[in-house]
Amino acid sequence: MNRKLLAQLNPEYVEVEIYRVPNSEVSKSDVQKAEVDEMYSFVGNKSNKRWLWQAIDHNSGQVLAYILGNRQDEVFIQLKELLKPFGVQKFYTDKLPTCSRHITKEQHQINKYKMQKIERKHLTLRTRIKRLARKTICFSKSVIMHDVVLGLYINKYEFGVEI
Numbered sequence: 289m290n291r292k293l294l295a296q297l298n299p300e301y302v303e304v305e306i307y308r309v310p311n312s313e314v315s316k317s318d319v320q321k322a323e324v325d326e327m328y329s330f331v332g333n334k335s336n337k338r339w340l341w342q343a344i345d346h347n348s349g350q351v352l353a354y355i356l357g358n359r360q361d362e363v364f365i366q367l368k369e370l371l372k373p374f375g376v377q378k379f380y381t382d383k384l385p386t387c388s389r390h391i392t393k394e395q396h397q398i399n400k401y402k403m404q405k406i407e408r409k410h411l412t413l414r415t416r417i418k419r420l421a422r423k424t425i426c427f428s429k430s431v432i433m434h435d436v437v438l439g440l441y442i443n444k445y446e447f448g449v450e451i
Contacts (some may be wrong), residue, residue, distance in 0.1 A: 292448050293350050294373060319374040321346035323406040324367070324381050326359060327413070329420045331428045338434055340413075341367045342406060346380060349405040351446040356435045361386050417441055 297319070326341045341363055342354045353370035357363035364386045379395055380402040381387040388396060417437065418426040428434035443449040 290350065290352050290447050293345075293352065297374075319345050319352065319376055321378040321380065322352060322371065322374070322376040323403045324379055324387060325403060325406045325410065326384070327410045327420075328359070329428075329434070331431050331434050338428075338431065339363065340438060342409065343367060343371055343376075344406050344409060345374075346378075346402065346405070349409070351409070351442065352376075354442055356438060359386070361389065364390055413438075413441070 322343045323346050324341070324343045326339045328337045328339050330336055331338050337359070338356065339359045340354060340356055343352045344350060345352055352374055353367060355363055355367045355370065357366070368390060377395065378397060379387065379391050380397050380399055381391070382400060382403065383398055388398075414420045419428050419434070419437065428437070
């Protein structure tokens with residue numbers, strides 16, 4: 289979760305749940321629309337895919353949250369939970385059925401033209417982190433190292449965390 293961005297939002301419109309309380313609602317924040325997408329890389333060989341799920345603010349292009357895992361519903365649900373404090377009202381996604389199953393029709397819009405910023409971010413990641421390139425001899429040999437490299441990059445360059 290991008291704690292630096294969350295700290296910059298107007299506190300009058302942000303409510304952060306620390307403990308889960310049934311039937312509690314997160315109030316509306318400055319983030320209205322988010323682009324959500326996934327990109328794959330692999331660990332060891334191309335049959336062992338690893339997915340990076342990201343959500344960015346549609347207006348500013350800042351990463352709101354990310355999660356690493358497979359391409360299953362459970363991982364998307366975890367990402368959606370990380371987005372709750374931002375109070376996202378509209379999600380732009382591709383045609384992946386996982387998103388359609390877990391986002392209401394009122395909040396969900398499938399539109400590749402509204403996802404240009406997140407696709408640009410993915411291309412930047414593939415350019416800067418060689419192990420994410422599709423055709424390369426550089427790859428991760430363990431899931432832990434793969435996740436650590438991606439996590440360090442995103443935390444430093446997207447969230448501004450000093451490492």
